[in-house]
Amino acid sequence: MNQQVTDYIQNITNESQVEVCHRIRQLIHKNIPNVEEQVKYKQAFYSIQGKQACVYFPAKDWINVTLFQAANLDAPAGFFEKSDHADRKTIKIRNGKEFDFDVLAGLLKKLGEAQ
DSSP states (O other), X not given: OOHHHHHHHHTOSOHHHHHHHHHHHHHHHHHSTTOEEEEETTEEEXXXXXXXXXXXXXXXXXXXXXXXXXXXXXXXXXXXXXXXXXXXXXXXXETTSOXXXXXXXXXXXXXXXXO
């Protein structure tokens, strides 16, 4: 794991968001073989063989996760935010709200398998 991403997560001021980001990071590494990580554009940025895979970053009351090359990914109704980009899927993990990390893990696994 990249120390730059570790520092990025540790510098998030909301402790619950720190925990969520650690969990997302673990899921990414568990489900996407050979993923590369870095901090880019003030986001935790992940790629597979040089192609964008996903990013996440904290916002005021949520963590924003974007999956790239994701046009064929499906999830339960309401899981993804509306988007004008068919190849991107955005997810908001809202502070203090229940979130199904198993669904996210499954999406990451499919994303990794498609690469």
